[in-house]
Amino acid sequence: EKMGLGRAALPEEIAAWDVSVLPDGTGLPEGEGDVLTGDEVFADKCASCHGEFAEGLDSWPVLAGGAGTLHDRRPVKTIGSYWPYLSTVFDYVHRSMPFGGAQTVTNDEAYAITAFLLYSNGLVEDDFVLSNENFTEIVLPNAEGFYPDDRAESEYPLFSAAACMSECGPEVKITKRAVEINVTPEDPDGRPAGTLPDYMASAMGAAPEASPEPAAEEAVEEAAVDTAEAMAAVDPEMVEDGQKVFKKCAACHKVGEGAKNGTGPHLNGALGRAAGSLDGFKYSKAMTDAGAGGLVWDEASLMSFLENPKGFLKGTKMSFAGLKKEDDRAAIVAYLSTLAP
Amino acid sequence: GADPLITEVQDWASSFGDAVDASPYGMPIRFESHVVRRNVEWLTESPVSSINFTPIHALEGTITPQGCAFERHHSGAIELSKADYRLMINGLVDTPLVFTFEDLMRFPRATVTAFLECAANGGMEWGGAQLEGCQFTQGMIHNMEYVGVPLRYLLEEAGVQAEGKWIYAEGADASSNGRSIPMEKALDDVMVAFFANGEALRKEHGYPVRLVVPGWEGNMWVKWVRRIGVYDQAVESREETSKYTDLMPDGRARKWTWVMDAKSVITSPSPQAPVRHGKGPLVITGLAWSGNGKIAKVDVSLDGGRNWQEARITGEAKSKALTRFHLDIDWDGSELLLQSRATDETGYVQPTKDALRAIRGLNNVYHNNGIQTWWLKSDGEVENVEVA
Missing domain, CATH: 1.10.760.10 (Cytochrome c-like domain)
Known part of the structure; x- marks a missing residue:
């Protein structure tokens, strides 16, 4: 069979x-x-x-x-x-x-x-x-700390009584409110993110609401034009390749609008920046010293750093083995060059 | 006065719309652009090992479109082609085997509609009401119609040996998320799936092949599944020891808590779906599900759990699948404390959050299937609250 x-x-x-x-x-x-x-x-x-x-x-x-x-x-x-x-x-x-x-x-x-x-x-x-x-x-201290699921014995009998349908208890009061904790992602209008729009309010006789997407696209195009002018000719294919290679970096380094320092410093405007110079990031001493000594991240220095971080800068906190392929390094540099400070 | 939308000829009633090829694979119309997955950034350190949430407040029926079904990755959603795909079965089998995607397509197929719920769905609410909206409080769930090969056919092909009591499924991504599953379940209803909702799995849902483990926690539904090992014991991987175990008040922890117990939530009205039409006819709707079988009934309370009325199950209640319920009321505009309560075919009744806390304490993270309360205010706004 x-x-x-x-x-x-x-x-x-x-x-x-x-x-x-x-x-x-x-x-x-x-x-x-x-x-x-x-x-x-x-x-x-x-x-x-x-x-x-x-x-x-x-x-x-x-x-x-x-x-x-x-x-x-x-x-x-x-x-x-x-x-x-x-x-x-x-x-x-x-x-x-x-x-x-x-x-x-x-x-x-x-x-x-x-x-x-x-x-x-x-x-x-x-x-x-x-x-x-x-x-x-080797026996770990909590080796005996686990037991197989016992819900069928410890919970199901308690939760299997016929459900009460009326006057099941005294009147209840509100004891906790999520708004008081205030950690929900919000839309620009302050409502919880994703709140359904009041479509009737915008429909009746009002001018049709412009789609947010074309506007966003225009903004991106404008930004791209600005950056392209500023940075002279950057090969868009290399930038795209660089964006893919950057996935290796993205767990630690944030980029784009509003990017903050994470495990590593954010990389907006990294090209042309003095090494170890970003406020609010705790660099290794080796990195701040290098910056004080005049190290600026340009194409050449970044290419060397990315090939062998610890070889280029002994003592850096960046625990990344490096990018062995020159094409990958060049693509990353091209990509980083498009990120405005 | 007369409605100009009716009395005046509108553009769309006079000129052309889009040509047939305007969008060879369509996206939702732009008016629905708010109906998307959303994440909660503070939850995780990196978006490649993170989770987002299904906009269940904006959906109806029971099937979740793949494009807005929540994602959970441990090392990012990988791009793996059918040509590069391999599935290995090894361990305590007579003949360790390697299948190509085409091999899998030649086995007899089965279909199942099943919910996938993250064990941590509602986990942020263990300590109390915290997030505004069922997308965030109950949205680590989706429900799809899968087509694939029952895993038992593949195991039979390799020939499981008598000592083979467990399988261990692992993915092809960098996390190689692996989970142990007892052989009894593996031979019962576990499926190696390649279609969802009629089309190929989306990348973020495990293209080209994922495991479907009906009724059990989502972490076990290994995506990009590349190896099924047969063992005489559980592997006790990171995902089934340090994670996905349930710390109890005595400092010990439950393990192997695979089943998702019966649960329900009112999806509308809810904080992201306020009532804007004022008093009068009001449709209350929501979802119910159980990892132990079919939903038998759903009750709805308007007064925080003191009095209940049975809601209407709309459509078929399928085993281990999302079930839609409705209750149509005439709202007088007064404040309501809305709750729903599911009962499944085993007789299990969805408990209150406090009933769960009484047993499990507050450090439990996973498997929060407690009753949700929404406070519908007179102005139609809705808040996530707890009552006592």
């Missing part, structure tokens, strides 16, 4: 895609890594979001600490305080991290990062070496 569809998966194909690591150690590759190496790799690949000590920058996940907070109103759920299995740490680091650069962590680096995270959670000493040999000996 088999259909005979598909073909046998080759061992090397399975090895390439099946990198899952399970709680009992199934799937662990051979390798090892120590805490100090992990500290270095973490600083290089992870700290720009998770912090030097895995404490989590901005709203990026906190990976260390939080022991004993699971009863609190604001529990801190970390590897040490919440995660049940060390296999999950290795699996996720190896499979999905760093953010925007998945599957670039080697087996040994994954062991080292995992060892460092155990250390930063106070679970091992600084001379600890993690390997596939001793991996399953």
Whole structure:
């Protein structure tokens, strides 16, 4: 009754895609890594979001600490305080991290990062070496903190009585109002974003409402013309390519109208800007020093920086491996040149 | 006086409209440009690992158009062509297999209409009413008609071994979001889908192939699904341990809380859909759904849950799919505290938020299926409130 569809998966194909690591150690590759190496790799690949000590920058996940907070109103759920299995740490680091650069962590680096995270959670000493040999000996503190869904026993009986239809209780009063918290995205008129327009008000005899889209397009065109004049000839195809390559940067660097500093500084008007000069962003000392020393981001300096950030500027906080293709770097520079300050 | 829209010849009644090819694949008319997905920027650090919300306040019926159905990505929506697509089945099977997209198209197909609800839908409301509008409070949901291959056909093709008790599904994107699913469910109604609402899946919904896991939390509906591993145990991935587990007041946590319990919400009137026509006939409408089966009935209260009347189920109530309800009232213009309450075919009655908090505390994030209250004021404006 088999259909005979598909073909046998080759061992090397399975090895390439099946990198899952399970709680009992199934799937662990051979390798090892120590805490100090992990500290270095973490600083290089992870700290720009998770912090030097895995404490989590901005709203990026906190990976260390939080022991004993699971009863609190604001529990801190970390590897040490919440995660049940060390296999999950290795699996996720190896499979999905760093953010925007998945599957670039080697087996040994994954062991080292995992060892460092155990250390930063106070679970091992600084001379600890993690390997596939001793991996399953590590039991995380909250390993026993989980139990399978019990709603069918603990909740369904309570919520399965025939529903009351009349005079089900005393009169009620309003106890909480969302408007008092005031965190809903708003339309320009101050109403909750997406509020249905009062279409009758605009219909009766009034001039037809101009579509917002053509106006926006015009504005974009105007801006493009301005920028094009200012920047001389920028190849629009390169700009478009650059916009695509920029996806690698976008998790940390914001651009466009109203862009704010995030994990990295915003990049509006980055071309022509002195290095490390943006107010309100906490640069590395290396970067502010370079700016004070006269480094300005022009095409040449950006091309070099983007090829090998840490090679070009030792000590930069930017934990990005760099763009190896010259075309990609040139496209990014072209794209950045279109972004007005 | 006489309505000039009637007495005067309007442009559209005299000259041409658009030619047939003005829009080979059409977009909604510009008057509906407000009916779009929206996000809440403060929720997440990066828009490539984030979520937006379906404008359920502006939709009717039960099918969600793909173009405004909420998105959740963990590493951005990727562009993966049918030619480049591969699906691997490996692990505890007799023959590990690789399928191309064309291979999948040659298996017998099935169809299912199912809701997909994020486990965190309503999560921001655990501590109290917080966001104005059901797009934001209940909009991490959509409902589509899928066509694809039942996963069991693919598993049978590979031959699941006796020890194979779980599958693990993972995506082709950089997050490779993976979830473990017990074999019983995998062989029951899980589908490998490639059409939604009659057309190919949209990029943001997993083109060319996604997993459909009816009734279970949206995180398990792996998009761009590239591998189904068969295991003797759960993989316990990041998405099923550090996330999508439910911290209880005793400091322990429920895991494997897959089912989305019965829930409902009035979509209009609601904060983004105020009443502008004054007193008199008023259509109250909303959505109800249950991951445990069909919706049996929906009750509506006008007084904050003290008295209830049964609403009309409009159209067919399908299992594990959105169900539309209506209640037509003659509004006297007085303030109302509107609530809806779903009962599913198992007899489960949607609880109040306070009833859930009494069991689960305030740190629960996921699976908030509590009753929503809208305060309809005399001027027709509507607020998100809680009552007691």
